[in-house]
Amino acid sequence: MNKVSLYRLFTFSDPVDHALMFLGSVSAIGHGLAMPLMSVIFGELVDTFGEADNTTEVVNAVAKVALKFLYLAIGSGIAACIQVSCWMVTGERQVARIRSLYLKTLLRQEIGFFDQEAGAGEILGRMSGDMVVIQEAIGAKVGKCLQLVATFIGGFALAVIKGWQLTLVLLSLIPAVVLAGAVLSFTIEKTASQGQNTYAIAASVIEQTMGSIHTVASFTGENRAIAMYEESLVKAYNSSIKSGFASGLGFRAVMAIVFSTYGLAVWYGGKMILEKGYTGGGVINVIFAIVTGSMALGEVSPCIPAFIAGQSAAFKLFEAIERKPRIDAFLSEGKTLDDIRGEIELRDVDFCYPSRPHQRILNGFFLIIPSGTAAALVGGSGSGKSTVISLIERFYDPDAGEVLIDGVNLKEFQLRWIRQKISLVSQEPVLFATTVRQNLLYGKDEATVDDIAEALKLANAAKFINKLPQGLDTMVGEHGALLSGGQKQRIAIARAILKNPKVLLLDEATSALDTGSEKKVQNALNRFMMNRTTVIIAHRLSTVRKANTIAVIQDGKIIEKGSHSELTRDPDGAYSQLIRLQEIPNKSDQIDVGNTQEPRISADPGRS
Known part of the structure; x- marks a missing residue:
């Protein structure tokens, strides 16, 4: 499978991103160590009841432990906030930079690149879907992974320090806890993904139906569209049922293993108290540290597919960004004349x-x-x-x-x-989903109102544009869908005239016009073609x-x-x-x- 290295995913980071990632990593490690520290404090709480001689001492000792819990909560909350904020911000910044570079790279490629390698659908898919996958791989999931690894390492280190013998016994159940947690996470993520896909399919059915409403209506396909949508909803419903069942069964298995671990730990911990001088707090430290550490290790597993998916999604995208075009429209080099x-x-x-x-x-x-x-x-x-x-x-x-x-x-x-x-008017006029005025300004950015009026007059377009609801500021719709073929063609011709080119290329430029309009526009073009080189x-x-x-x-x-x-x-x-x-x-x-x-x-x- 083609993929980039994990390090290369962060190629487009800048010094600000480096600072954010460093701060986010430190905060993630601090957040991850909060769970082992909590088990230490909880162990102190248990030991407090055995060491105090009277009620007053117990109350004072418990109050001190409670304050430690409060301090830990504040510190953990701040660390979590910094962790998530830094990694989400740096992920957004880097993906925004990648999006911009990808679009700029595409715009500078020669037309042959799009003939061979990239169609509009593929480009849109990469700009939307692949970017989201990459963002997950370089964003909040990195912080979460660091947090969970810190919890695992910190928990086991604490367990070994507090009671290595009990730790060795509990290690026998670690594989089961890790496996159960990993299976649960994978199952939930998979079923959730299936649900998202089915809802996406349902949404695409709606999009296609609404976008082709004239066709649906002309073929009386309303019932067919409804049936297709309901079929997609049934699939989404079934995915949700599977997700709920898997979640319930998975949590049941995990909790069964966890409580079994508690039982073994309490039984063997009691033996250690009697035979090896362990304290009750020490046993609690070991139990909580082992369980939280092993659960954290299981939760790390779903992060791995996210990183792999990001590496795979980045391969084609980074390849396009680094591609050197054979014909580069952005090069400032080359000859220019008066x-x-x-x-x-x-x-x-x-x-x-x-x-x-x-x-x-x-x-x-x-x-x-x-x-x-x-x-x-x-x-x-x-x-x-x-x-x-x-x-x-x-x-x-x-x-x-x-x-x-x-x-x-x-x-x-x-x-x-x-x-x-050079100005080109094609047989199929291309208009953008904006106003008439903005479409015309593609021909000449600094065009004045008089320039636009003259171009529209020459193209025989002024009359119908004046009748539009907002004149030049009327939206033309997606690909000019709100205009007729002849109207779109006349706007395209006016755009070419506005450019005032020395070379005019007309590829069946009047084919979409009726006979009357064609004669008027052709007469206008004949006047405009004077003293210009024209290829027809x-x-x-x-x-x-x-x-x-x-x-x-x-x-x-x-x-x-x-x-x-x-x-x-x-x-x-x-x-x-x-x-x-x-x-x-x-x-x-x-x-x-x-x-x-x-x-x-x-x-x-x-x-x-």
Whole structure:
């Protein structure tokens, strides 16, 4: 099993954490020694009754012992408070630091990392579940473990000092007490964990049902959802029953062994009083010390799985934190210029996705897009159109060849700077679960109200946003769920316009719009595209036909290139075939030139 060392779990601690852990450890040891000290005081109390000659002396002696109990209680309470506080605070601090580092590391990784190793579900699982496991391994459980070990060592040391002969006899029952305590703790923890899991499953049923309420309602699945939830509750109920039964049986076994130990200790302790000169208090010291020490040792056992689980949970997480990205978006090194013209060149590019290294997407790909012009990429699904855009954004680096802007290899630019000069509008618009305004500000942090208004006007989005309940401050919901597809797309286009890029990448940017809105937005985009280098992937002829250059891609290569009028002169050309295959009666401006499957222009099985 892959896991990190226990020491390495504390790698992300700082001097403040070191001080907290030291103070928490000292307090935990002091708290643990309180139980052996209590047995000493209790032994003094027993001896008091035998040594006092009259009632007054007994009362005075008992009062002194009572004060000792009070002092011990105060000291133990303070030690326990410091122990728990220090270890919980340092655990929270370290886990918060790990969370921040993990997120920062993920954000600086190249896109290929997420294709190969980490999906959104796995990342969320590590950010939530694994972090909790790690926190248990470096937090309060460490203090508890130190406390219990101190109780065990202190108890047995005291027992040996007060009566080593009686201690040796009682040691014969220690394995039974330790085993019973460990089994009880393991059983309770296991059944409690099962109960938590079943309740978590029940909660997920509710989450899925509420999150997909439209689907549930449309398929009249209300009774099915209720049945699934009730089934989960029955499992949780059964786990609780098992937990209660195990707890009752376990405590019964532990207490039976403990009282048997008391019986043996009293019988043999009496012999020691008569034959070896032991005192009653000494016998009580030994009994309490042995029993509390052995019980403490049994309670240590459940802490071990917590440490092991933390070590295992940290392995993948720490591995990701220490990973060096191939394309680092946070590096401040690299070339920056006053501005760029936007000339794009892909020179003899070969490319395979990291997740599919044996499946070539681009093969000797060559394309030049002069600055200020528009180039459209068309071809079968999987031919490599979207891959070209990913390479221009430098989501990936080519396996061979170069991607250049203004004659400079993309690898030489500072990544954050060059990406500020490029804007991307995808077919599936991505909005965050915040306001319209905050989504727009992703395009330009310092955008003014006038900048936002102009961008919305260009994207044909101002009218519908003004009708929203709170205008720009309206929440769009999870992934923009409160907006229609066309509205989301127009906000995404406005965000791209707000960025005012030199290079504009449109990956079927108007596909979610109706015909009327598409024409208005396309006219706005046409005005916005002036003096900007634009790369277009589109399936509507009205978008493609106005591009300066149209490149037909097949099997990762350009097989035809030219303007719309030039390519349509050859009725047997690849572009003309695409048009004929996708023509829709009376809708000649809606030809799907981006998703065509045709024998001559075969689709690459790879990712487009």
